Amino acid sequence: MERDNRAHILDQALQLFAARGYDAVGVQEICAASGVTKPTLYHYFGSKRGLLDSLVKERSAPFRAALAEATAYAGDLPVSLERIALAYFDFAARQPLLFRLLIALWFIVPNSEAFHVVLATNAEQQRLVENLFEQAAADHGNMRGRHRIYAATFIGALNTYAGIALNGYGQLDVEAARQAVRQFSYGIYS
Secondary structure, eight states: HHHHHHHHHHHHHHHHHHOOSSSSOOHHHHHHHTEEETHHHHHSSHHHHHHHHHHHHHHHHHHHHHHHOOOHOOOOHHHHHHHHHHHHHHHHOHHHHHHHHHHHHHHHOOSSSHHHHHHHHHHHHHHHHHHHHHHHHTTOOGGGOOOOHHHHHEEEEEHHHHHHHHHHHSOOOOHHHHHHHHHHHHHHHH
């Protein structure tokens, strides 16, 4: 029963945060939606921030593992980029509310509590993709020193593709991944 309560609280918090934003949702509202008391929520998570932190870390763990695997450079940058795109698209398709929430929280004011919770997850994504571009620079010398901006713009493009698809204006499939890679790659090799 303990695991069910904890998971149910996470589910309800995700629904509420995704619908209205982290700051607009209070602990009492999460408790009411979850059918638990405040002491129960605090027992599992310590605070509202602890709840968001657990939600982000636990529910994004499979994506972060897939991204770590996808960013292993094996000498073929387009193949690596397609694997990364598919990891993002799979995450967005499997966890659309969490995907949207993470994007929304990344673009709120940087001094907010929620921004700091998602900062570590986003920094990890950036680091992994940057590392791929750093490794690829050995094969594509004109890319040297551009790894940070390439990683940020590629991640941004993938998030845009996924967001558009989640809004019903595209697909999250292999062809979309290839299109995103082609569109992004057009300028990085020159």
